[in-house]
Amino acid sequence: MEGVMNSAIIISILATGIRLATPYLLAALGEMFTQRSGVYNLGVEGIMMMGAFAGFFATLHLGSPLLGIIASLIIGALMGLLMALVSVTFKAEQGISGIGLYMFGWGLSGLLYRLYVGGITSIDGLKEVKIPLLSNIPFLGPIFFNQNILVYTALALVPLSGFILYKTSWGLNVRAVGNKPEAADTLGVNVVRIRYECLIVGSMLAGLAGAFLTIGQANMYADNITAGRGFIAIALVYFGRWSPWGILLGSLLFSMADSFQSMVQVLGINFPYELAVILPYVVTIVALAISFGRVWAPAALGKPFQRGTRG
């Protein structure tokens, strides 16, 4: 009896952990592309808020979570375009532009919510999709193969991002532009265009991460639903050393600790509650402190590109 109970709890913690990792994974993989091209986007949190609202709002009115997903992608792309305009074309300081974008998304999503929704309204969000056969595998089945499509998408994006970055021409251009844009420019690579593309793709993934929170998890919208996840996603990019697998590891480490702490609360397991709540953050900080170093960072990160400048 004892043993069965334990394995059920473990399965539940792990399955929740995988699910909770999704928004971090989506946002962090997006930020990874952005930073690989030499731009850091601190506005991820704001984009996630807008994505969360857009996904929720479209689902509420159009009745389909798939349209919600599309809405969040469009909003993400628009915000990425805005960030690109400010930081790439007008060469504004990237940190400041990102914080501006965050505040913009925060204010606007809150305003729109108050204007057009108001109270607590729940929606029919994404359903779990059991994968035939695979979901029957004992232990692993319920953990990995009984989740909603955004969870599958996020997991599939890990190898896919690695493939794009290291095997495609576009990925090669991105890596070059993020490390030595002058060199890429002299070879006819369009630095500005690559940075636009990365910011837009990255922001679309951030929008999707936001939509996951409303239509893939909570099935409602609430103020500050992102709760700092956008910023944690940025930290995870550093932790993961700008590689998809490293980011996966970081996201899982964080979300598993998070899942563990919520399970501790729900089941009243004998573990100090305060400690459990701060556990995920402690794990992140310790992991960051151990792994930090600029060695792996794209060399041109944060530097606007201007043809023909020296030094």
Added chain:
Amino acid sequence: MVEKIQHLEMHGITKRFPGVLSNNNVNIHLDAGEVLAILGENGAGKTTLMNILYGLYQPDAGNISLNGKKVKINSPSEAIQLGIGMVHQHFMLVPTLTVCENVILGLSKTFLVDLKTAKKQVQEITDKYGLAINLDAYVWQLSVGEQQRVEIVKALYRGANLLILDEPTAVLTPQESNELILLLKNMSNQGNSIILISHKLNEVMAISDRVTVLRDGEVCADVNTLETSQEALARLMVGRDMAPCRRDSEFFPGKPILELQDVFAKGDMGTDALAGVSLTIREGEILGIAGVSGNGQKELAEVIGGLRKVSKGKIVLNGKESTKMAPARIIEQGLGYIPEDRLHVGTIPSFSIWENLILKDHHQPPFAKRSLLQNRVIMSHSSSLVEKYGIKTPSLETPTGRLSGGNIQRVILAREITRNPVALVAAYPTRGVDIGATEYLHSKLLEARRNGIGVLLISEDLEELTSICDRIAVLYEGKIMKVMPVEETDERLLGLLMAGIVE
């Protein structure tokens, strides 16, 4: 395939930067199979002119024509399409990519990078011109000579038949330079046109067909190489006769001023870059360090300056052990330092000239009183240095990074020598510096020697070493092969020692 370039003409090119007329009504022309050398002092406008041809800058006036047709080159990719390739003065390689990736960057238009086919094609080019490079190595792992070859392969792979080389040999060892010269000859024999910028007149004489000389942004001569000489070219460049510096034979060294005792230090890759180096530099002498770069020279300069940790051994500066001192303390103890990377270690590129000139003394009198900068003193000090050291700049406020390479070097030299050091470490001080400035720099080092300063001069240029040093030490794989008085050296012996061969 684009039409081969049979004839290039740049006509009436003028380019202005804030406060500088970098090119003024410049005309050059070039035929297929011809090697044109462009000469000029630092800041004469050579790089600017080539950047215009490569589409990096737009001229304010003038035009470019290829095979008689006017062309407008708006970007490097348009230049590449026209068959123009350029090897830049500062390497344009992405260190975190492999050689092959660097070569095909920007060309791969398919969704997936087809590294296999690309590698075969690149291999064909390297075989055709006899360029040995490992295509799978990362660029950060390569020596400068190998990086240079990657740059050339990059241009050739793009089908360039007009190749621009901006000071390609400035950072090469003598052997590497010779190989490059052979390669360029081979290329021009195969019908390619080459524009070569160099400060080394012997190279220019050896491979060019014609020489165009720039002075202050204007063409002051266009001569056939066969009808001129090194002396004549030097005179055209500088506008006066040149007299190479030699040390005076009197030599009265004083007490030891800088000593290294069995020093070990790790390089960037974690291996022992210095493996037991012992050296003594005395007051009033110039000790030269010969050797192929990459054998510990950079690390040697850095451990003395306190910029790299000594893992074993001891350094004594002016009677005090400085092994563990912070760089600021070492400077206080009287060490002058001219680093290898003059743009990023020796100066702060975005700071103005006057700021860089007082960088090491800005906190003390006469430049500061009670923590306030004394602008009047600083400005008069700076403008006198700019004049005395012949620094070419529109104003004292100009950011140092905008100056041409040779002028940045003068800023560092002016600062380091006027601080009256007891010992001076100079790493490759004449790399990329024009002959006028080189002569000047040598005279300043000899003056420092006469004033009793102990000088450590690291260089790859054997001629430079043998003409101004008192003693020469050869560094090979982090060890000193031999230290000997300059009279006992000759080029053959030094060359053998540099290759690690002891007789």
